[in-house]
Amino acid sequence: MPAPIHLLSLATADAPHEMTQSDVVEVARVLFTERFPGFDRMLPVFDTAGIRARQAAMPLDWYLKPRGWPERTEAYLDVAVDMFARAAEAALAEAQLKGADVDVIVTVSSTGIATPGLEARAMARLGFRPDAARIPVFGLGCAGGATGLALASKLAQATPGAVVLLVVVELCTLSFRMEDLTKADIVATALFGDGAAACVMRCGEGGFASIEATGEHTWPDTLSIMGWRVDPTGFGVIFDRAIPPFARDNLRPAMIGILKRQTLGLDDVDRFICHPGGMKVIDALEGSLSLDQGSLDHERGVLADHGNMSAPTALYVLDRARRGGLPDRSVLTALGPGFTLSTVSLRAAA
Template identity: 40%
Template sequence: MRVSLITDGAASPSTAEHRPAAPVAATTIAAVHTALPPHRYAQDDLTEPIGDLCLAPGADRVLLRRLHVSTGVGARHLALPIDQYADHLGDFGRSNDAWIAAGLDLGAEAVTGALREAGIEPADVDLLVCNSVTGVATPSLDARLVGRLGLRPDVKRLPVFGLGCVAGAAGLARLHDYLRGHPGDTAVLLTVELCSLTLQRRDDSRANLVAGALFGDGAAALVAHGGAASGRNAGGPTVIATRSHLFPETEHLMGWDIGADGFRVVIDAGIPRIVREHLGRPLRAFLADHGLTTDDIGTWVCHPGGPKVLAAVTDVLGLADDALGSARRSLAAVGNMSSASVLHVLQSHCGSQRPEPGTWGLLMAMGPGFCSEFVLLRW
């Protein structure tokens, strides 16, 4: 029997059997801020240097070049200047040290910007959730940032590893869970992903070449208030409900193979097919539990996993061709930044592209597990 993991009620035997959730206090998104490394490159300018890193001298570059053209990426930001990667890749300790140094700078920039836009002081933060899947540190990034950012010594912290691309959506969902129980609190979600530092030297596997063509680096921070703090400044929508879903027997599709050289990416070519076969039912059931259908969703905030994944989402949900336009624009501008990307997409809907009041939104991402996370929003 398959069990769906949900966050707006108790677990039930199947998604189709979920009962409508009882109304709960909404979480208000006050601000979202993205921080990008200063080293920005057009996609065309990265193709040959990445080929030099990933391929043996004289190797055929036809597949590499085709992948760089087909990803829908126009430009990316990298944690380091591209000419420094030869000195870091292949030495996990050195690449991880670079992740810590650059990650702390970007994380501090993202949280500072989000707090400023939310109009609150660092001492007002009660919970800091920090996610990354592209490096490891103990003390964790969040612990190292507390003093630097001026957060309270008693701030609650939760470092998260392993969620990958889904973590931007899952992190927001877990903030909502926390704020339901602490409605007077303010929580911050920080995602830091420096994907370029996980590339493998002299690895011509399709997964490594796809990663070298698709992923970019960046960080994003989100500030959220509990329902009892609803009078505070709010630059974004409210979170109405969330749901998690694990797809059976798909653990092999995405993740890391971890070895002496660090994180070797696993990206199965069958992911778009899994999306087409399995995404629609749990998503429609989630919406139905709140009296909604896909036609009621006016704003789709989707993680830009890549052109084939976005096409699969569009097809399986029967969406208009431009429904995921904000995800495609994010992909073109900065590449796939793993967990930070869905927050980059959300940020675009909290400013000049903010929907009309009353608009329903659905924020969604997928990641290792293989899993999905849905967050129902309303502007």
């Protein structure tokens, strides 16, 4: 039987600029009322989003001017590299390791383009070895925290003793735009924040949890539910309004199938740790998994304090859950472009 993969540490790094939801509402009102017919009818989405504050890559006034690919990319590279480094430094410090101890670096990010990748740009600051394997991953979207954790664990399993560092960085707010607005862009403005998270893992002992199993389920003919559209000014968000009802109707059978392949059932899971895509999504998850209303409390807390940061958000929730004390078995879940459910089953350290 393969040795278990242990999560030695988990750390988060907030974006540098705080935005309250009330400030965002006032700016959005000024910017969008004349540019988007019927904007007033969409204002309630800012109130019902369940968000008090978010952190952003750039100060609020940066978003008040039209921006193209070069400016958005410059901001992404500058801020994302720093957030990558801060999250990685904190995770390595908790694991009592240094950059030179890392054998494999998995970088997950879908909100900007960096070639060389973020990990290459942060190598000198973090002291990574020249022979460290670099694995940048693009395109996972909101599922990136769970799928990245699954991928990193498989790499650790394949190389017993290797120290694997996972870093997830998303700067969703850089997609905010004033031109060519869609309803999805307005919803994104009400929901998105920026953040980063990192964790260290390896075969053996120690840490706060071990990874028991991973699983995915991709539904056919669902490419249009979530993703990016690419246009001359940058990434534009694709959000289907049917995401909450789709999750309510389809998540449960997919989850049952994933757990069955792990010889588990829903009743074997003590706590689901979910990516909080929005308040309606959280409600749909509770309904689909037959959880008591309000069970996903850490999810609501992270959403309120940080917004939807895409991939790192599930790891923010995991961090809150582990600080509160993980139950024996929990399952980290996230929904992302594809449309895909990604899961990681965790056992708490004895």
